Amino acid sequence: MPSAAFTRWQNDRTPRLNEVEAHCAAVLALAPPNPAFFDESLRGFVLHLSAHFQGFCRDLYTECSQIWISAIPAGFQATAQAQFSAHLALENGNPDHNNIKRDFNRFGFLLNLQAHAMGPQQVTDLGHLNIWRNKAAHQGTRPLPGGVPAALSLPIAQSWRASCDGLADVLDVIMRGELLRIMGVMPW
Amino acid sequence: MPTQYLTEPMKVGTVVKILNSGYGRAKIAEYRGPLGPNGARVYRVLVQKKPRRVYIEVREDQLEVMDKA
Numbered sequence: 452m453p454s455a456a457f458t459r460w461q462n463d464r465t466p467r468l469n470e471v472e473a474h475c476a477a478v479l480a481l482a483p484p485n486p487a488f489f490d491e492s493l494r495g496f497v498l499h500l501s502a503h504f505q506g507f508c509r510d511l512y513t514e515c516s517q518i519w520i521s522a523i524p525a526g527f528q529a530t531a532q533a534q535f536s537a538h539l540a541l542e543n544g545n546p547d548h549n550n551i552k553r554d555f556n557r558f559g560f561l562l563n564l565q566a567h568a569m570g571p572q573q574v575t576d577l578g579h580l581n582i583w584r585n586k587a588a589h590q591g592t593r594p595l596p597g598g599v600p601a602a603l604s605l606p607i608a609q610s611w612r613a614s615c616d617g618l619a620d621v622l623d624v625i626m627r628g629e630l631l632r633i634m635g636v637m638p639w
Numbered sequence: 640m641p642t643q644y645l646t647e648p649m650k651v652g653t654v655v656k657i658l659n660s661g662y663g664r665a666k667i668a669e670y671r672g673p674l675g676p677n678g679a680r681v682y683r684v685l686v687q688k689k690p691r692r693v694y695i696e697v698r699e700d701q702l703e704v705m706d707k708a
Contacts, residue, residue: 455672455673456674513671513696514675516696517674517675517676517696521679526659528659529657529695530660532697535696537693638676
């Protein structure tokens with residue numbers, strides 16, 4: 452059984468992203484073509500994807516912290532909740548690997564999303580997604596770092612989405628294991 | 640077994656007290672969803688406005704309603 456955060460990723464966030472992706476595909480198929488509208492649509496897709504992945508990470512972090520907190524005496528819980536809520540990187544920052552690690556490392560382990568076979572590519576894709584997310588949100592004009600796609604395309608955005616899907620699954624599994632290690636019972 | 644609720648989630652703006660804490664009156668800022676253990680409702684609560692806003696996330700069973708929104 453997955454976490455409530457991952458269930459929401461699958462049952463609410465994924466259908467919403469499906470709609471945005473279908474919109475992009477429909478705009479791409481327009482005749483005559485409308486490249487400017489397609490570019491705007493892709494940028495919107497990138498923004499939505501990054502936002503939903505950030506939302507998933509925050510939901511999972513909240514869920515894990517509340518489960519952890521429920522295991523300590525009632526008199527300590529508000530104090531622990533204040534500590535878990537303070538200065539979260541995922542509150543205002545992009546859901547990149549560093550910000551995810553910074554928040555989830557509060558559970559007393561060193562998170563590494565690159566440890567499984569697909570991890571390095573997925574983390575690279577997540578980094579590229581967030582660079583394009585910032586470029587789209589801020590109308591960035593600076594040259595993109597090396598290795599980042601110079602132009603958006605639907606297959607690129609779809610591959611970033613597949614990586615977010617994979618990372619969401621991995622993060623859910625990692626946190627289930629960590630909470631089991633900490634608490635001695637399955638958290639969900 | 641998921642927690643069953645007979646009421647709607649608290650509304651944004653509801654004034655609450657966080658039980659077993661040193662915080663005074665606080666306000667519901669956001670319903671975060673059933674993210675607590677066994678699906679318990681979790682809220683983001685504004686506990687301080689100045690000099691900067693401070694929020695904490697707590698379960699519904701930790702809250703006592705003081706004024707409805």
